[in-house]
Amino acid sequence: MLIGIDGNEANIEKRVGVNQYAFELLKNIHKLQEEWKNKHKVIVYLSSSPQKDLPKENAQWKYKVILGQKLWVITKMMPRLLFDKEKPDVFFTPSHYIPPLSTVPRVCTIHDLGYLKFSGQFKRFDFWQLKYWTAISLFVSKAIIAVSNSTKRDIVRHYPFVSNKIKVTQHGYDKARFNTHINNKDVRRVKNKYSIVGDYVLFISTLKPSKNIEGLLGAWKLVLNDYPQHQLVIAGKKGWLYESIFKKVKKLKLEDKVVFTDFILEEEKPALIYGAKTFVLPSFWEGFGMDALTSMACGTPVVVSNIEALREVTGKAGVFVDPYKIKDIARGIKDVFSMDKNNYQDVVNKGLIQAEKFSWEDTARKTIKLLEQQSSV
Numbered sequence: 001m002l003i004g005i006d007g008n009e010a011n012i013e014k015r016v017g018v019n020q021y022a023f024e025l026l027k028n029i030h031k032l033q034e035e036w037k038n039k040h041k042v043i044v045y046l047s048s049s050p051q052k053d054l055p056k057e058n059a060q061w062k063y064k065v066i067l068g069q070k071l072w073v074i075t076k077m078m079p080r081l082l083f084d085k086e087k088p089d090v091f092f093t094p095s096h097y098i099p100p101l102s103t104v105p106r107v108c109t110i111h112d113l114g115y116l117k118f119s120g121q122f123k124r125f126d127f128w129q130l131k132y133w134t135a136i137s138l139f140v141s142k143a144i145i146a147v148s149n150s151t152k153r154d155i156v157r158h159y160p161f162v163s164n165k166i167k168v169t170q171h172g173y174d175k176a177r178f179n180t181h182i183n184n185k186d187v188r189r190v191k192n193k194y195s196i197v198g199d200y201v202l203f204i205s206t207l208k209p210s211k212n213i214e215g216l217l218g219a220w221k222l223v224l225n226d227y228p229q230h231q232l233v234i235a236g237k238k239g240w241l242y243e244s245i246f247k248k249v250k251k252l253k254l255e256d257k258v259v260f261t262d263f264i265l266e267e268e269k270p271a272l273i274y275g276a277k278t279f280v281l282p283s284f285w286e287g288f289g290m291d292a293l294t295s296m297a298c299g300t301p302v303v304v305s306n307i308e309a310l311r312e313v314t315g316k317a318g319v320f321v322d323p324y325k326i327k328d329i330a331r332g333i334k335d336v337f338s339m340d341k342n343n344y345q346d347v348v349n350k351g352l353i354q355a356e357k358f359s360w361e362d363t364a365r366k367t368i369k370l371l372e373q374q375s376s377v
Contacts, residue, residue, distance in 0.1 A: 001375050003368075004088030004104070006077065007044035007063070009095050011051050014237060014263050016206050018111055020290065021147070021171060022094040023054075028172075028364035030055035036368055043088060045080070047072045073097050089375040090142075092367070096130065098137040105374045108137045109145040109169075112287030112309070113154045114210060121209035121284075123240055138162050142374045145169045145367065147288045150308035167370050171288045172360030177270050178297040180352070187275035190268050194261045200231040201333060202276035202300070204264065204291040205283075208239035212282045212305070212323050214248045219282070219329035221252045227337055230257075235272060237263035273298045278336040281305065282323045289313040293358055296351030301344065303332040315357075317350035 009022035026044065037060045044050075046065050055061060068076040073093075081091060081102035091104045098108040115122055115130045122130070138144060138159050144166045146152035156163045191197075201220070205211045213234065220232045232254075249258055264272060273279060279295035279302045286309040292302045293313055304310040306320035321332035339347070 001040045001090070001372065002086075002088045003040055003042045003371055004081075004091040005042060005044045006073070006091075006093040006095070007046050007050070007054070008072070011046050011048065011054065013051065015266070016237065016263075017290070018095055021109070021111070024172065024174070024360045025094055025364055025367060027055055028360045029368060030061055032361065032364055032368070033058075033060055035365070036060075040368075040372075045077060047076065073099055078102065090371050092371055093137075096134040096137055098141060100136050100140060102140075105142040106140060107143045107145065107371060107374055108141045109147065110134065110138070110151060110155055110287075111147050112151050112285060113158060114285035114287070116158060118210060118284060121241065126240070135159070141165065143167060143370055145370065147171055148309050148312050150312055151287050153308070167366070169363055169366045169370070170358060171290050171293065172358045172363045173290070173294045173297050173355065174360065175297070177266075178273070178294040179270075180274070180299040182270050182274040182298065186271035190271045191275060193268075194233065194259055196231055196233055196259055196275075198229055198231065199227075199277045200233045200259075200275070202233050202235065202273060202279050202295075203281065204235045204269070204273070204279070205281065206236050206239035207234070207242040207245055209241050210284050212284050213242075213245050215323060215326055215329060216280060216282050217245070217248045217252060217254060217258070218326040219333065220258065221254060222327065222330035223333050223337075224254075224257060226334060230277070230337075231259055232257060233259045233261065233272070233276070235261040235264045269294070270298060273300050276300050278303055278319075278333060280329075280333060281310065282321060282329045283307070283310070284323050286310055292318070293355055297355040299348045299352060301336050301347045301351060303329075303336060313354075313358075314351070315354040317347060317354045319347070 009019050010026050042061050044063050047068050050063050066076045078099035081104050091106050093108045098106050119127050146166050146168050149168050152166050152168050273295050279300050281304045283305050289310045295302050303319045305323040319332045322328040
């Protein structure tokens with residue numbers, strides 16, 4: 001069987017969210033090829049030359065570069081699936097944007113439908129593209145991957161006609177990198193690089209409205225009343241509609257108490273997480289919550305929104321807060337700060353146990369199995 005995959009989400013230098021999911025999935029499908037190499041071959045379609053860290057080509061794994069930019073899926077990929085002599089037996093897109101027309105069975109991944117509830121947190125074009133293209137992808141796909149049970153329930157609520165096509169395949173994490181065996185020298189190095197002094201709370205994600213960073217800043221102002229020596233580290237690249245975040249910092253006079261790192265290199269993440277007193281993610285919605293998972297794996301307690309997806313990921317290890325109440329976000333952070341050594345270690349241990357339930361290899365293995373089931377062969 002020939003498996004076709006749209007690899008463009010993975011084929012960028014600075015990966016976040018969906019990009020990281022796509023990259024880890026490709027890497028781990030490639031890693032598991034001893035399990036499938038006698039049955040399948042994989043062709044990964046790209047709009048530009050593959051990044052150096054993508055899996056290497058071999059007899060079972062090839063890249064096909066089809067140069068193009070805007071509307072690549074429709075203008076470049078779709079004609080290949082319609083007219084190429086060598087078509088894949090199944091085509092997988094690890095995002096919402098699948099070719100609308102094809103004779104090849106298609107599978108897509110839906111990460112979340114938060115844009116339907118929070119349309120004002122998106123640029124107008126992005127919102128309409130997400131809304132209508134996602135609906136088309138759900139309709140034409142033979143199978144749909146949801147990254148959490150929470151996302152599956154959202155999909156079924158909005159699009160009940162696809163309920164029988166959905167398979168939940170959760171994210172994983174890299175256990176070789178995110179663990180409790182991180183060298184303290186690496187922690188000191190990353191703290192020095194970003195001028196972090198003493199204890200700090202860590203937020204990691206793209207700067208955009210859904211992450212509720214302005215609410216976090218308001219809560220941090222309250223936390224500083226009791227813990228004036230601590231810093232808040234906001235790690236992530238600028239996304240969209242982020243300007244008000246920096247205005248909020250100035251308004252609250254937090255310039256000396258908040259560190260913005262911009263995009264964080266993957267090799268720096270484990271040390272930055274491991275060195276933090278706690279990780280905080282007060283999002284209005286999430287499809288999964290990958291950085292909450294990696295934080296638990298590094299032994300860092302997590303303070304997260306009391307929303308379905310984050311409860312699913314963190315289980316009994318999460319300290320839950322109401323994202324709409326600044327005082328409650330502050331309460332969650334201070335709860336961690338005020339824990340004695342035994343209680344703090346108990347939360348750490350619960351996080352480590354919870355993190356063990358997730359694996360990128362398991363994600364890749366389930367994805368391969370699903371693709372096998374959809375093939376026209």
